Amino acid sequence: MMNTNPGPHTVSIVVPALNEGATIGDVLAKCRKYGQQIIVMDGHSTDNTREVAEAAGATVVLDNGKGKGAAMREAVRHVTSDIIVFIDADGSHDADDIPRLTAPIISGDADHVSGSRLIGGSSELHGGFDEFFRLAGSAFITACINYRLGVTISESQNGFRAILTDVMKQLDLKENITTIEQEMIIKTIRKGFRLAEVPAHEYKRVAGYSKIRLKSVWFRYGYCLLKNLL
Numbered sequence: 445m446m447n448t449n450p451g452p453h454t455v456s457i458v459v460p461a462l463n464e465g466a467t468i469g470d471v472l473a474k475c476r477k478y479g480q481q482i483i484v485m486d487g488h489s490t491d492n493t494r495e496v497a498e499a500a501g502a503t504v505v506l507d508n509g510k511g512k513g514a515a516m517r518e519a520v521r522h523v524t525s526d527i528i529v530f531i532d533a534d535g536s537h538d539a540d541d542i543p544r545l546t547a548p549i550i551s552g553d554a555d556h557v558s559g560s561r562l563i564g565g566s567s568e569l570h571g572g573f574d575e576f577f578r579l580a581g582s583a584f585i586t587a588c589i590n591y592r593l594g595v596t597i598s599e600s601q602n603g604f605r606a607i608l609t610d611v612m613k614q615l616d617l618k619e620n621i622t623t624i625e626q627e628m629i630i631k632t633i634r635k636g637f638r639l640a641e642v643p644a645h646e647y648k649r650v651a652g653y654s655k656i657r658l659k660s661v662w663f664r665y666g667y668c669l670l671k672n673l674l
């Protein structure tokens with residue numbers, strides 16, 4: 445269903461978090477003014493993530509242990525607003541960018557808006573070999589999507605996005621891990637929904653470490669791409 449209703453919208457902010465106790469408090473505090481509901485999807489954290497999230501007044505839901513993608517899909521069942529914003533708990537995204545993400549949806553110009561760190565800049569995507577492979581892999585995937593679907597998006601991997609709840613439900617998402625980001629982008633385009641991008645700077649995570657292990661997930665990225673693009 446296209447977003448033809450320009451009337452008042454509400455926003456649910458979904459924050460996937462796995463051992464992000466050091467940063468999630470600040471993230472949630474900053475999110476508060478941008479949403480009516482805040483849901484933290486806890487990936488069975490062994491630190492104080494859950495306590496900090498509860499103290500901040502968020503609804504905390506334990507994910508099913510299958511990964512960030514599964515957690516995002518599960519979150520939809522708890523959402524009460526017509527717009528969902530997904531934002532990471534590690535401080536990589538600036539909650540003050542949320543209005544920029546939701547604006548094209550509120551104005552009725554888009555159904556799904558992805559924050560782009562390729563046009564917004566990234567302090568995390570450059571430097572070592574791990575970063576090189578992530579940047580190269582992500583650029584390759586984006587090029588495949590652009591070539592196959594005839595679009596010109598700048599990136600396909602950012603976890604910072606806003607989407608109409610109705611559209612999220614219609615995407616029929618299957619991915620359990622972070623491959624859900626590219627799956628969301630591809631299915632939005634393929635199902636005829638309107639995708640937009642806005643610049644969003646990606647900051648370096650302040651504490652802890654990335655949960656993505658390239659060596660164990662690269663194959664799934666390729667498989668997910670082929671499965672959804674062919």
Ligand SMILES: Nc1nc2c(ncn2[C@@H]2O[C@H](COP(=O)(O)OP(=O)(O)O)[C@@H](O)[C@H]2O)c(=O)[nH]1
Nearest residue numbers: 460461462485486487511512515532533654655
């Ligand atoms: N609920 C849940 N959150 C997760 C899981 N894995 C990662 N996250 C969260 O998803 C966000 C992005 O993960 P991160 O490791 O920073 O990935 P990167 O930014 O691509 O390096 C962070 O807020 C993580 O805490 C998971 O299995 N379950």
Ligand SMILES: [Mg+2]
Nearest residue numbers: 532534536649
């Ligand atoms: Mg991160």
